[in-house]
Amino acid sequence: MTLAALEITPSYYLVLAAMLFTIGSVGVLTRRNVLVMFMCVELMLNAVNLSFVAFAKALDDITGQVIVFFVLVVAAAEVAVGLAIIVAIFRRRRHATADDLQALRG
Amino acid sequence: MxxxxxxxxxxxxxxxxxxxxxxxxxxxxxxxxxxxxxxxxxxxxxxxxxxxxxxxxxxxxxxxxxxxxxxxxxxxxxRQESMRDRIPYQRPAAIALGVILLAQLLWLAGHEWVTGQETASGVPIEGGGFGGNVERVARVLFTDYMWAFEITAVLLVIAVVGAVVLARRSGQKGEPVDDVDEAATEGVDA
The missing domain is CATH 1.20.120.1200 (NADH-ubiquinone/plastoquinone oxidoreductase chain 6, subunit NuoJ)
Structure with missing residues (x-):
């Protein structure tokens, strides 16, 4: 079976989304840099978006694509607030690793 | 292709x-x-x-x-982040948990999801005389999900206000505390 004759079923996208989500979650668990942890959260959100679009295609319903917009809005809001928090932390202390943030008090 | x-x-x-x-x-x-x-x-x-x-x-x-x-x-x-684990065996445990998560997700992804039911919104991906992709998304977004769409506007306003409040210098004029803090930290680093 040649590559051109292969049919890409929704399962291919779901498997890819599962791998991407796993990479993101392992990144959040292992990395210490808060900025990189945020990027890993973005990876996880993208994996979910990918599966939403795959389901929209599989179930032949546009709603899956509409939900992606709401995920995008939440991701943008999360990044704006999260980066503001990081800037506020940096102003207090010159490190941005998660280990330095044990205490909630500044 | x-x-x-x-x-x-x-x-x-x-x-x-x-x-x-x-x-x-x-x-x-x-x-x-x-x-x-x-x-x-x-x-x-x-x-x-x-x-x-x-x-x-x-x-x-x-x-x-x-x-x-x-x-x-x-x-x-x-700066390089330290490779020392504050929690013992954090990295191996994280990778093991990642493998378990991947196995679970792959198990789910291998299942048959297409049920053949009628579409929930009544707007399919293509066909049916609903116009292009943008028109289809807009049709569902501004009818079924109108309330959620308005809520996202509120969410964005809250996020912007929160970001401005957090990024604003909170102290009074001069910021003596921060300068002392930075100088002390740099001294420690050197």
Missing amino acids: IPFLFFVAAAATLAGGLGVVLARNPVHSALFLVMTLVSVAVLFLIQDAELVAAVQVIVYASAIVVLFLFVIMLLGVD
Whole structure:
């Protein structure tokens, strides 16, 4: 079976989304840099978006694509607030690793 | 053509994801993130999600990553993070948990999801006389999800206000506390 004759079923996208989500979650668990942890959260959100679009295609319903917009809005809001928090932390202390943030008090 | 595009974009997506996690420099992580986001946009395109693909490139790969890079440049986050585990065996445990998570997700992904039922919104991906992709998304977004759409506007306003409040210098004029803090920390580093 040649590559051109292969049919890409929704399962291919779901498997890819599962791998991407796993990479993101392992990144959040292992990395210490808060900025990189945020990027890993973005990876996880993208994996979910990918599966939403795959389901929209599989179930032949546009709603899956509409939900992606709401995920995008939440991701943008999360990044704006999260980066503001990081800037506020940096102003207090010159490190941005998660280990330095044990205490909630500044 | 479609299988070829899928496998190239999928490989780029996974390579970018691994790059984000493995790169030591946060700037490299952000650039790998761009690679992943653009590849995911390609995957959206070959699934007939043109509007979502465009928004992915415009909002994610441009705005959000530029915000990341801006903060990295502003703060000068170029120090290496320590490889010492504060919690014992944190990294091996995280990788083991990741393998378990992947097994669970793959098990779920292997199931048959297409039920053959009528579409929930009544607007299919193509056909049926609903116009192009943008019109279809707009039709559902501004009818069934109108209330949720308005809520997202409130959410964005809250996020902007929160970001401004957090990024504002909270102390009085002169900021004596921060200067002392920075000087003390630099002294320790040196």
